[in-house]
Amino acid sequence: KNEVEQSPQNLTAQEGEFITINCSYSVGISALHWLQQHPGGGIVSLFMLSSGKKKHGRLIATINIQEKHSSLHITASHPRDSAVYICAANNNDMRFGAGTRLTVKP
Amino acid sequence: DTAVSQTPKYLVTQMGNDKSIKCEQNLGHDTMYWYKQDSKKFLKIMFSYNNKELIINETVPNRFSPKSPDKAHLNLHINSLELGDSAVYFCASSQSWTGYNEQFFGPGTRLTVL
Numbered sequence: 329k330n331e332v333e334q335s336p337q338n339l340t341a342q343e344g345e346f347i348t349i350n351c352s353y354s355v356g357i358s359a360l361h362w363l364q365q366h367p368g369g370g371i372v373s374l375f376m377l378s379s380g381k382k383k384h385g386r387l388i389a390t391i392n393i394q395e396k397h398s399s400l401h402i403t404a405s406h407p408r409d410s411a412v413y414i415c416a417a418n419n420n421d422m423r424f425g426a427g428t429r430l431t432v433k434p
Numbered sequence: 435d436t437a438v439s440q441t442p443k444y445l446v447t448q449m450g451n452d453k454s455i456k457c458e459q460n461l462g463h464d465t466m467y468w469y470k471q472d473s474k475k476f477l478k479i480m481f482s483y484n485n486k487e488l489i490i491n492e493t494v495p496n497r498f499s500p501k502s503p504d505k506a507h508l509n510l511h512i513n514s515l516e517l518g519d520s521a522v523y524f525c526a527s528s529q530s531w532t533g534y535n536e537q538f539f540g541p542g543t544r545l546t547v548l
Contacts (some may be wrong), residue, residue, distance in 0.1 A: 359534045365475075371539040374485060378534060412475065419532060421490050422469075424477040 331355045332417050334425035341432050347402040349428045351415030360391050360398045361416040365427070371414075374400070405432045437461050440525050440540040446517055448548055454511045455543045457525030463538075465489075465531040466508035468500060471522040471542070483508050484531040515547045 332353045342345055353360070362375040362418075375382050375389040377398070380391050391398040400415055409432050415425040438459045447453055448496040459466060462485035466481040467490075497513045512519060522542045528535035 358532060361537070363539075368540050369516050369522065369544075371526075371542075373536050373538065376534070376536050414477065416477075418534075421482060421492075422467075422477075422537070423479075427475055 329424065331423045332355070332415055334413075334428050336428060337426065338399050338429045339431070341405050341430070343406060343432055343434050345405050345432075347409075347430065347432075349400045349406050349413050349415075349430070351395040351398045351425055353396050353415075353417040353423070354418060355396075355417050356424055357417045357419050358370040359418045361422070362389050362398075363414040363416060365414060367411065374413075376418075396412055402430075405430075407434050409430045414427050437520045438525060438527055438538050438540040440523075440543050442543060443541060444544050444546075445464060446454065446546045446548065449515055451515050451518060452511070452513045453508055453515060453545070455523055455525075455545070456507070457540055458507050459525075459527040459538070459540075460506065461527055461529075463527040463529050464505055465528045465535070466502065466505070467526045467528075467537070468508065468510050469526065471524060473521070475523070481508075481510075489531055512545075515545075517547050518532040520545055520547045 349359045386403045388401040412427040416422045465484045467482045481500045483502045499511045500510045525540040526537045528537045
């Protein structure tokens with residue numbers, strides 16, 4: 329079993345829908361990262377968090393340290409949000425989830 | 435200005451050859467990494483260097499040898515390439531090696547071994 333599990337693997341949504349991607353991890357962490365990988369292949373860091381909640385535009389990330397669980401939410405989704413979203417648990421080295429492929433249809 | 439750059443972007447080569455991928459960061463970061471993304475898009479850490487010193491070396495075949503001439507550069511040399519080495523290799527950097535540091539990724543190098 330992978331140390332970092334994401335769900336769902338694939339997600340298709342209509343433009344405007346609220347989206348949630350979940351991440352559970354079994355290792356100790358200094359930080360939990362959410363990354364976005366666009367169809368072109370580039371990887372961008374969206375959030376890094378060790379407690380509570382962070383918000384950036386339409387994206388919100390939350391973490392529950394006791395339950396070893398994090399969620400990434402996208403409000404008012406848009407086709408340009410279509411990408412693979414990757415969760416990574418970091419305790420001096422990164423352990424990655426398998427990614428969630430999101431497709432937002434107009 | 436590109437923060438983390440890698441060259442080449444694409445690399446196609448024959449089995450058995452030796453090749454290198456270069457990585458440079460202009461962020462002034464102390465720590466650099468190499469990651470491998472396989473055909474199933476799963477990312478896995480290979481190496482981590484902090485101030486030119488190796489701090490993480492996952493179970494990677496010793497055909498892979500990282501070299502850090504200075505803290506702004508981390509190159510990856512691969513000897514005797516095998517079909518299974520085909521993947522996308524990402525370089526990244528962070529301010530320091532402790533876990534609570536944002537990582538900045540290069541654009542990736544797609545290696546195809548024929």
